[in-house]
Amino acid sequence: MRDFDYEAPTSLADAVGxxxxxxxxxxxxxxxxDLIDHVRTGRVSADLIVDLKKIPELMVLEVNDEGLxxxxxxxxxxxxxxxxxxxxxxxxxxxxxxxxxxxxxNRASVGGNLANAGAAADSTPALIALSAxxxxxxxxxxxxxxxxxxxxxxxxxxxxxxxxxxxxxxxxRPAHSGSHYRRFIPRNEMDIxxxxxxxxxxxxxxxxxxxxxxxxxxxxxxxxxYAQEASEILAGQPVNDETIQKAGAAARAVIHPIxxxxxxxxxxxxxxxxxxxxxxxxxxxxxxG
Amino acid sequence: xxxxxxVTATINGREEEFLCQPRQTLLEILRDTLSxxxxxxxxxxxxCGACTVLVxxxxxxxxxxxxxxxxxxxxETIEGLAPGDGxxxxxxxxxxxxxxxxxxxxxxxxxxxxxxxxxxPNPTEEEIRFAMAGNLCRxxxxxxxxxxxxxxxxxxxxxxxxxxxxTV
Numbered sequence: 001m002r003d004f005d006y007e008a009p010t011s012l013a014d015a016v017g018x019x020x021x022x023x024x025x026x027x028x029x030x031x032x033x034d035l036i037d038h039v040r041t042g043r044v045s046a047d048l049i050v051d052l053k054k055i056p057e058l059m060v061l062e063v064n065d066e067g068l069x070x071x072x073x074x075x076x077x078x079x080x081x082x083x084x085x086x087x088x089x090x091x092x093x094x095x096x097x098x099x100x101x102x103x104x105x106n107r108a109s110v111g112g113n114l115a116n117a118g119a120a121a122d123s124t125p126a127l128i129a130l131s132a133x134x135x136x137x138x139x140x141x142x143x144x145x146x147x148x149x150x151x152x153x154x155x156x157x158x159x160x161x162x163x164x165x166x167x168x169x170x171x172x173r174p175a176h177s178g179s180h181y182r183r184f185i186p187r188n189e190m191d192i193x194x195x196x197x198x199x200x201x202x203x204x205x206x207x208x209x210x211x212x213x214x215x216x217x218x219x220x221x222x223x224x225x226y227a228q229e230a231s232e233i234l235a236g237q238p239v240n241d242e243t244i245q246k247a248g249a250a251a252r253a254v255i256h257p258i259x260x261x262x263x264x265x266x267x268x269x270x271x272x273x274x275x276x277x278x279x280x281x282x283x284x285x286x287x288x289g
Numbered sequence: 290x291x292x293x294x295x296v297t298a299t300i301n302g303r304e305e306e307f308l309c310q311p312r313q314t315l316l317e318i319l320r321d322t323l324s325x326x327x328x329x330x331x332x333x334x335x336x337c338g339a340c341t342v343l344v345x346x347x348x349x350x351x352x353x354x355x356x357x358x359x360x361x362x363x364x365e366t367i368e369g370l371a372p373g374d375g376x377x378x379x380x381x382x383x384x385x386x387x388x389x390x391x392x393x394x395x396x397x398x399x400x401x402x403x404x405x406x407x408x409x410p411n412p413t414e415e416e417i418r419f420a421m422a423g424n425l426c427r428x429x430x431x432x433x434x435x436x437x438x439x440x441x442x443x444x445x446x447x448x449x450x451x452x453x454x455x456t457v
Contacts, residue, residue, distance in 0.1 A: 001312040001313075001314070002312065003290055003291055003310070003311075003312050004291060004311055004312055005291040005292075005311055006291070006294070006311035006355065006357050008357075008358075029355075032353050032354065032355070032358075033335055033350075033353055036314070036352075036353045036354075036355065037333075037334045037335060037353065040333065040334075041334075049311065049355070051355075051358065053358075077347065100335065100423060101338070101420075101421075101422040101423020101424070102348050102401060102404065102405065102420055102422075102423050103335070103338055103341055103348050103349050103350045103401065103423045104335055104350070104423060106347040106348060106349050107349055107350075107353065107354070188418075188419070188422070189419055189422040190336070190422045190423060
């Protein structure tokens with residue numbers, strides 16, 4: 001690899017200072033499963049790598065009455081094993097369990113997956129479905145934005161120079177809620193999503209009607225996004241095949257897939273409908289407990 | 290050139306200190322600086338798992354870890370796996386089942402299998418196949434590897450824990 005310097009600050013202020021003051025290109029490092037590969041291949045340049053894993057705020061993992069706080073550098077294996085996430089935020093568990101294999105999951109973080117801003121990122125549709133807020137800190141202070149506004153295009157995000165994601169915050173889960181993430185890949189594992197769907201549903205007490213729903217779609221546009229129409233179509237409707245099919249059709253209507261080696265536009269269009277229905281049904285099953 | 294760092298890590302039970310440039314991966318340090326050439330460089334991008342070792346008990350691709358990140362960690366490589374007078378049950382099972390041909394992927398497989406079996410001592414075949422998804426083998430067709438790991442799980446289950454942990 002090309003030469004670079006390395007720092008592992010233990011405070012947020014030091015990290016932001018290092019990233020801001022660097023004369024050349026400074027890159028934050030969490031699990032490194034994207035960054036180290038990109039630096040090696042020359043896809044990104046780095047004069048300074050700032051390791052964020054020694055900063056306590058980025059390693060927070062807490063589920064309580066106020067919701068979930070997920071530090072940006074927490075590795076996937078700690079996420080999918082976490083009882084509070086498994087119980088209340090299972091879509092995140094689903095996605096962090098299928099990002100790469102065991103070796104990748106032991107290093108890769110959900111914050112890094114988001115920051116990398118890949119169109120097919122597995123965790124982002126789940127974060128969108130679960131209404132995550134991205135807490136960003138940088139030289140001009142801390143700001144918070146909804147996760148569906150974070151990615152701006154393939155590999156592009158809203159982070160300004162010197163800014164990093166500190167954590168993802170999720171609201172507490174209402175009663176009778178459930179969530180799920182699933183992707184289509186031609187293999188069983190270790191592949192990039194052809195289509196990825198994250199869904200969260202809230203049902204009424206009877207478990208027979210949708211109160212609300214949120215559907216996030218991945219790999220079918222330039223960035224993962226919130227499928228607003230498909231989500232809103234479910235609100236107030238009875239839980240049955242017909243309403244869920246309508247959501248699938250609405251999801252198909254808002255995508256802009258490309259044709260590539262993983263699948264054609266037509267195939268992605270079809271799979272988006274099928275997968276949306278399946279994922280919503282699984283979220284319903286979990287909401288009913 | 291970025292300044293070299295002094296990195297201290299426990300490697301196969303022994304404390305080691307080495308000089309490391311930030312640009313060197315842990316794989317380069319293990320192979321070129323410490324002469325532990327068991328971990329192999331395959332793809333260099335996190336797909337093949339040939340460079341798998343355990344860092345603080347967890348399997349990682351050392352081609353995607355910086356050497357400087359290893360400071361203060363506990364590293365286990367294939368070189369430290371066998372007890373003094375023989376082989377680890379996983380190694381024996383790989384031999385007994387002919388779960389290797391060219392052998393390049395084998396150290397990575399065995400270390401990944403160790404991490405997996407430490408966590409899941411009694412896995413199903415499906416669990417083994419999913420857990421080994423991050424390791425590629427172009428020779429065996431995988432079935433023999435899966436059978437070896439199944440047999441290793443059975444052997445380990447029949448052994449007292451103290452024997453499993455014993456190293457040189």
